[in-house]
Amino acid sequence: MSQAMEQLYQQLILDHAKHPHGKGLAEPGTAESHQVNPTCGDEVTLRVHLDGDTLGKVSWDGQGCSISQASLSVMSGLVEGQPVARAEELGETFRALMHSRGAGLDEDLEDELGDATAFTGVAQFPARVKCALLGWAALRDALAQAGVANKEEDR
Amino acid sequence: MTTAALSAGELAAVRADFPLLGRTLRGGRRLVYLDSAATSQKPDVVIDAELEFYTQRNAAVHRGAHQLAEEATEAYEQARAQVAAFVGVAADEIVWTAGATAGMNLLTYAMSNASLGRGGAAARRLALGPGDEIVVTEAEHHANLVPWQELCARTGATLRWIGVSDEGRLRLDQLADVVGERTRVVAVSHASNVTGAITDVPTVVAAAHEVGALAVLDACQSVPHLPVDLPALGVDVAVFSGHKMLGPTGVGALWARREILEAMPPVTTGGSMVEVVTMESATYAPPPLRFEAGTQMVAQAVGMGAAARYLQDLGMDAVAEHEAQLTRALLDAVARVPGVRVIGPTDPVDRLAVVSFVVDGVHAHDVGQVLDDAGVAVRVGHHCAQPLHRRFGIAATARASASVYTTLEDVEAFGAALADVRPFFGLGGAA
Known part of the structure; x- marks a missing residue:
């Protein structure tokens, strides 16, 4: 396998894809989003529970490739228990990482993303960036529906 | 093989007519183009x-x-x-x-x-x-x-x-x-x-x-x-x-x-x-x-x-006969790899060299990525036929499809790369 492939399919990603966190929908919460990737038919339904301005349980169900499943899993762990504004910030940082063409971000920013930096290699494969962003798109949409999204960052 | 099929020399001449087939991919890999059902490559006469x-x-x-x-x-x-x-x-x-x-x-x-x-x-x-x-x-x-x-x-x-x-x-x-x-x-x-x-x-x-x-x-x-x-x-x-x-x-x-x-x-x-x-x-x-x-x-x-x-000028009978060989070769290549299931007839009769398949435990996108790493270009997704995929209870397949310029070597390279897919994702070679 090429080096790019090893960077794409890091062990952490394969592990998350195999044992995803947050998979299986919890009871209906504050808001829900259904997202599809029309090019491959992948789908996800994501539910968020909010406790004031803080994200409680994040659960999801869907089907997709290892990149989309692992990204949903990592994201759920990352944003649960975080203030909404913080979750949105992480989303923006992750989107920036995905559009870095594999160059990565400043070390400080990457540190904030924790396990999600494992997806740096995905950015070298433009066709797969959408896979990694599917879950984050669902989170942004769910927060917008819950009416707690920061409108200025909503783009 | 009947006399109607393209001879080895004729097939080599056909391939020489398609300039794109001569290019290499990342890392100098040979291009194995098996996405002709999406779009075909173009011969010099067209360009x-x-x-x-x-x-x-x-x-x-x-x-x-x-x-x-x-x-x-x-x-x-x-x-x-x-x-x-x-x-x-x-x-x-x-x-x-x-x-x-x-x-x-x-x-x-x-x-x-x-x-x-x-x-x-x-x-x-x-x-x-x-x-x-x-x-x-x-x-x-x-x-x-x-x-x-x-x-x-x-x-x-x-x-x-x-x-x-x-x-x-x-x-x-x-x-x-x-x-x-x-x-x-x-x-x-x-x-x-x-x-x-x-x-x-x-x-x-x-x-x-x-x-x-x-x-x-x-x-x-x-x-x-x-x-x-x-x-x-x-x-x-x-x-x-x-x-x-x-x-x-x-x-x-x-x-x-x-x-x-x-x-x-x-x-x-x-x-x-x-x-x-x-x-x-x-x-x-x-x-x-x-x-x-x-x-x-x-x-x-x-x-x-x-x-x-x-x-x-090539003769569509010869084209069809050549591709009938590729149909059989593609079906054989897929059948040899454990954990791979064809969506479509496994009988080569009344069938084109278009073979869609699912790999147990591996999403089509991931299958396509591993094949791409070996220089093998296939289509992944629903191929603009969502109801048909739903009929089989799946969202996506990988699809290998041939054309007149496709060779048995292409099919072999595809089969070899396909055999690497499940092991790469930590799954057994056997289903």
């Missing part, structure tokens, strides 16, 4: 025909009296004749379109306009309303499904369909129940872009004609790979694309029997499709020009003509 048109003949066609305009018009009409000859029809029954999708939309909007009373008495046979039915199949590409859904929504007609068997063949036994007195159109693909199954067109046509319905064929996947004589198949209308038959993108053809073409009201209106225009109204040119408003994709049409000629 040169477009280049020659632009460098020697470019001018507006069917207008202007200067020499260039005459030569451009001649090239455009000669290409029409070449495409017509390729599918066994008369040149004036071929309408240039932007592709098969555009062709299907031309037909359905012409019927829509007929339903609104446009086209006068002659168009009445194409008018639809509540109570009328259109029949398609569960195997259709979205291009032969969504335009009919929309036509039904506009006219009040009802869409019905026949199913697909577990083996991926059309359930033609259901035609007797689904096609009836109310059926006005039966539209099927000649070959599925997912399962590769070739439709028994005469049986479909017989069912349609028995009730006076129009038989419509999506011939996109068949004309690049099989000898196709549209009148002999008995259909009334057919569409196909240039880019899947070694021709350029942005061009395709709609063929219809002359009396149907004459009955069709225009869809896209404007310049060069008219006879007399006053401030109040217009009269329209006879087909095919009636359907070719505005400046057309002339260079692409010339390229599509060159593609038709190229395939005809």
Whole structure:
């Protein structure tokens, strides 16, 4: 396998894809989003529970490739228990990482993303960036529906 | 192997005609192009025909009296004749379109306009309303499904369909129940872009004609790979694309029997499709020009003509025989890898070299990524046939598809890369 492939399919990603966190929908919460990737038919339904301005349980169900499943899993762990504004910030940082063409971000920013930096290699494969962003798109949409999204960052 | 197939020397010569096949990929890997059902590569004669048109003949066609305009018009009409000859029809029954999708939309909007009373008495046979039915199949590409859904929504007609068997063949036994007195159109693909199954067109046509319905064929996947004589198949209308038959993108053809073409009201209106225009109204040119408003994709049409000629010179019997070997090789290659399941017939009879499959425990996107890493280009996703994938309870498949320039070595390289997929994701070689 090429080096790019090893960077794409890091062990952490394969592990998350195999044992995803947050998979299986919890009871209906504050808001829900259904997202599809029309090019491959992948789908996800994501539910968020909010406790004031803080994200409680994040659960999801869907089907997709290892990149989309692992990204949903990592994201759920990352944003649960975080203030909404913080979750949105992480989303923006992750989107920036995905559009870095594999160059990565400043070390400080990457540190904030924790396990999600494992997806740096995905950015070298433009066709797969959408896979990694599917879950984050669902989170942004769910927060917008819950009416707690920061409108200025909503783009 | 019969004598009709391409010899090793002939196949090498064919490959030498396709400049792109000579390029290498990241890391210097050889390109193994198995995505011809999505779009084919182009031979020099097609590229040169477009280049020659632009460098020697470019001018507006069917207008202007200067020499260039005459030569451009001649090239455009000669290409029409070449495409017509390729599918066994008369040149004036071929309408240039932007592709098969555009062709299907031309037909359905012409019927829509007929339903609104446009086209006068002659168009009445194409008018639809509540109570009328259109029949398609569960195997259709979205291009032969969504335009009919929309036509039904506009006219009040009802869409019905026949199913697909577990083996991926059309359930033609259901035609007797689904096609009836109310059926006005039966539209099927000649070959599925997912399962590769070739439709028994005469049986479909017989069912349609028995009730006076129009038989419509999506011939996109068949004309690049099989000898196709549209009148002999008995259909009334057919569409196909240039880019899947070694021709350029942005061009395709709609063929219809002359009396149907004459009955069709225009869809896209404007310049060069008219006879007399006053401030109040217009009269329209006879087909095919009636359907070719505005400046057309002339260079692409010339390229599509060159593609038709190229395939005809190779001989479609030889092309079909060569690809029949590839069908068997692809099915064998997939069957050898544990944990891989074909979506479509595993029997090579009446089947194109289009093999869609799922790999146990690995999503199609991930399968495609591993194959790409080995230089093997396949399509992943639903291939614009969501209902068919839903029929099999899956969202996506990977698809390997061949064309005349595909070799047994390509299939071997594909098989070797496919064997690496499950181990790469930590799954056993055995299912």
